Amino acid sequence: MTTVLKVRDLCKTYIVNKQQNNVLKNISFTLNEGEFVSIMGPSGSGKSTLLYTVSGMDRLTAGEVEFDGISLSGLSEKQIAEVRLHKMGFIFQQMHMLKNLSIYDNIILSGFQALKSNGNKRTRSDVNGYADKLMKKLGIVETATHDITEVSGGQLQRACICRALINQPKMLFADEPTGALNSKAAKEVMSELCQINEDGTTIMIVTHDVKVAAQSDKVMYMVDGNIQGELKLGKFSDENGLRERERSLNRWLMDMGW
Numbered sequence: 001m002t003t004v005l006k007v008r009d010l011c012k013t014y015i016v017n018k019q020q021n022n023v024l025k026n027i028s029f030t031l032n033e034g035e036f037v038s039i040m041g042p043s044g045s046g047k048s049t050l051l052y053t054v055s056g057m058d059r060l061t062a063g064e065v066e067f068d069g070i071s072l073s074g075l076s077e078k079q080i081a082e083v084r085l086h087k088m089g090f091i092f093q094q095m096h097m098l099k100n101l102s103i104y105d106n107i108i109l110s111g112f113q114a115l116k117s118n119g120n121k122r123t124r125s126d127v128n129g130y131a132d133k134l135m136k137k138l139g140i141v142e143t144a145t146h147d148i149t150e151v152s153g154g155q156l157q158r159a160c161i162c163r164a165l166i167n168q169p170k171m172l173f174a175d176e177p178t179g180a181l182n183s184k185a186a187k188e189v190m191s192e193l194c195q196i197n198e199d200g201t202t203i204m205i206v207t208h209d210v211k212v213a214a215q216s217d218k219v220m221y222m223v224d225g226n227i228q229g230e231l232k233l234g235k236f237s238d239e240n241g242l243r244e245r246e247r248s249l250n251r252w253l254m255d256m257g258w
């Protein structure tokens with residue numbers, strides 16, 4: 001198995017008003033290619049901070065993060081931005097879609113940005129073709145020319161997934177990908193994420209939703225900046241088996257103090 005993400009003794013400290021807040025405390029774990037992991041835990045336990053530091057969105061205070069064999073701490077901001085652009089996809093809670101661009105233009109933007117990098121083999125028409133393919137796959141072709149305020153929450157989130165996938169990332173990071181969605185849209189988004197994972201993309205998400213986490217391969221439970229436990233659920237394949245997975249996850253979460 002190939003390791004995609006290796007995290008060793010990761011610490012993150014914020015200093016606010018001269019007060020030191022040790023948000024992540026010596027966290028270590030590895031993720032293999034094709035894994036789908038959910039991070040759960042109480043509010044303020046450090047889940048989003050973990051997601052941001054291991055993905056190079058935020059700097060670590062101590063420790064080491066190795067992504068696809070590259071140590072992120074040894075890279076400059078510009079080099080980290082390149083790694084993010086080419087190898088990582090992001091789905092955020094606040095979506096971060098640009099208001100003055102159509103859905104389609106939002107999706108292709110980072111695809112075109114990546115064309116400027118050295119060694120790039122894609123063309124503009126490759127990016128356009130891939131955007132069309134992704135939008136078709138996620139069922140949002142008809143929204144292409146719409147403004148981001150002219151689509152439903154579920155469509156917007158699916159557009160975010162297309163945008164995150166435009167550069168065919170090795171790994172997808174998502175912070176509450178279904179947080180703002182109704183249950184039907186959440187189900188659609190999760191089914192897309194499972195499909196993307198089945199196609200080989202490694203996924204790490206932060207979620208409070210047991211139904212969402214029950215569809216991942218494993219769940220890591222954070223308390224006060226530490227990973228308190230890990231539950232291996234195995235690959236999710238059968239919608240009928242979801243109830244049972246939810247039940248065992250709920251039992252485990254209760255043991256964890258959820």
Ligand SMILES: Nc1ncnc2c1ncn2[C@@H]1O[C@H](COP(=O)(O)OP(=O)(O)OP(=O)(O)O)[C@@H](O)[C@H]1O
Nearest residue numbers: 014015016023041042043044045046047048049050
């Ligand atoms: N940019 C920042 N500057 C200072 N402190 C921060 C920053 N980001 C997060 N924190 C602090 O780090 C701690 C963990 O926050 P984080 O958002 O990682 O928790 P979380 O587990 O994701 O919470 P939630 O479930 O509520 O989203 C909190 O005490 C928060 O105030």
